[in-house]
Amino acid sequence: MKLVVGLGNPGSKYAGTRHNVGFDCIDYCARQLGIELDQSKFKGMYGKGNVNGEKVILLKPLTYMNLSGESVRPLMDYFNIDVEDVLIIYDDMDLPVGKIRLRQKGSAGGHNGIKSLIQHLGTPEFKRIRVGVDRPQNGESIVSYVLGTYRPEEREDVEQAIIQSSKAVEAWATKSFLEVMNEFN
Numbered sequence: 001m002k003l004v005v006g007l008g009n010p011g012s013k014y015a016g017t018r019h020n021v022g023f024d025c026i027d028y029c030a031r032q033l034g035i036e037l038d039q040s041k042f043k044g045m046y047g048k049g050n051v052n053g054e055k056v057i058l059l060k061p062l063t064y065m066n067l068s069g070e071s072v073r074p075l076m077d078y079f080n081i082d083v084e085d086v087l088i089i090y091d092d093m094d095l096p097v098g099k100i101r102l103r104q105k106g107s108a109g110g111h112n113g114i115k116s117l118i119q120h121l122g123t124p125e126f127k128r129i130r131v132g133v134d135r136p137q138n139g140e141s142i143v144s145y146v147l148g149t150y151r152p153e154e155r156e157d158v159e160q161a162i163i164q165s166s167k168a169v170e171a172w173a174t175k176s177f178l179e180v181m182n183e184f185n
Contacts (some may be wrong), residue, residue: 002057019146022091
């Protein structure tokens with residue numbers, strides 16, 4: 001069984017913001033893969049499905065970004081999912097808008113959601129899809145930037161990144177993550 005987690009913040013005021021691109025990816029994956037996010041437990045919304053013969057859980061932690069690990073760890077424990085079967089999708093300011101980068105492990109890089117996951121999982125060695133949101137311009141604060149919405153000219157690039165992330169999730173059901181990295185990086 002594989003667990004795919006999209007990071008974000010709950011509530012309509014955060015919908016469509018850069019920090020919620022992980023949620024956007026999970027919502028898109030759910031539609032594409034026919035998985036209904038109809039379970040509310042483990043401080044999150046999740047759904048279970050079957051992707052090319054592989055059992056998959058899609059999860060959106062509803063703990064707010066900084067506490068994401070409080071949702072992911074209990075779900076992993078309940079379903080007996082090993083950390084090597086976990087994939088986290090989240091926003092990354094070190095990549096241009098619309099670019100995705102798959103990694104098998106890494107540091108938090110200043111991302112509070114990833115810091116929480118490292119703390120609760122006890123390791124930085126979990127698979128990731130980093131979705132580029134770029135950095136703020138003209139002295140805008142990081143908080144205002146990541147909690148802000150995309151500029152109109154960025155929407156198409158973001159939508160393509162969400163589609164590519166979903167395709168990578170689907171590919172991971174039947175391929176090794178290294179093969180998926182080679183295909184999508």
